[in-house]
Amino acid sequence: MTRFTVNDNPVEYKMDPRTPLLWALRDASNLTGTKYGCGTGECGACTVDVDGQAVLACQESIASLEGKFVVTIEGLSENRSHPVQQAFIAANVPQCGYCVPGVVMAAAILLRTNRAPSEDDIKAAIPNICRCGIYPRLVAAIDHAARLARGEENTPGFGG
Structure with a gap:
């Protein structure tokens, strides 16, 4: 079980630890703002913030995120005030x-x-x-x- 924080909420994903973050966000957490573009890490549609760094969610396994903080487009601001x-x-x-x-x-x-x-x-x-x-x-x-x-x-x- 992989545990980390997404948009200030602790999450535990009971899925294959090799699962890309993109699919954990979209399928398990219903955070669909992060988009699937190419799946090869070239287009940037799936960019999220992991501990202050831009990370391509299609390329990052959930296992690599243990204990980290992830921010998606949904967590950037509650009311588009950023x-x-x-x-x-x-x-x-x-x-x-x-x-x-x-x-x-x-x-x-x-x-x-x-x-x-x-x-x-x-x-x-x-x-x-x-x-x-x-x-x-x-x-x-x-x-x-x-x-x-x-x-x-x-x-x-x-x-x-």
């Missing part, structure tokens, strides 16, 4: 929305460690694949989220 979520909504970033949870998680992790990322920092931290091609809006929204998080702007309105 600066990244506010900026994405204000900039109308999502199109199909499939890549968005992974991108939001990667961006939130970036802003926790780098409060003033450059455009290059943002691009390096967000290697996610988006089939809709929202990359320019995505970068602008993450820059806007950084300004919100730093308190340089107090409104979620998008000016960039």
Whole structure:
């Protein structure tokens, strides 16, 4: 039995310890915000926060998470109040929305460690694949989220 914390809740998964975190989250915990994109660790749709690091849930076995803290898109904020979520909504970033949870998680992790990322920092931290091609809006929204998080702007309105 594997035990760790997901979104501030202790969990115990009684399943094969080699099960990828993605399937434990989606099937056993009904946390479907983390998306299955490629299953090979290339697209980033399944990005979650594990102890402050961006981790691809399709590549991480639940056994490797014993005692760790996992945050999914559902646990980022209760009411979409996180600066990244506010900026994405204000900039109308999502199109199909499939890549968005992974991108939001990667961006939130970036802003926790780098409060003033450059455009290059943002691009390096967000290697996610988006089939809709929202990359320019995505970068602008993450820059806007950084300004919100730093308190340089107090409104979620998008000016960039």
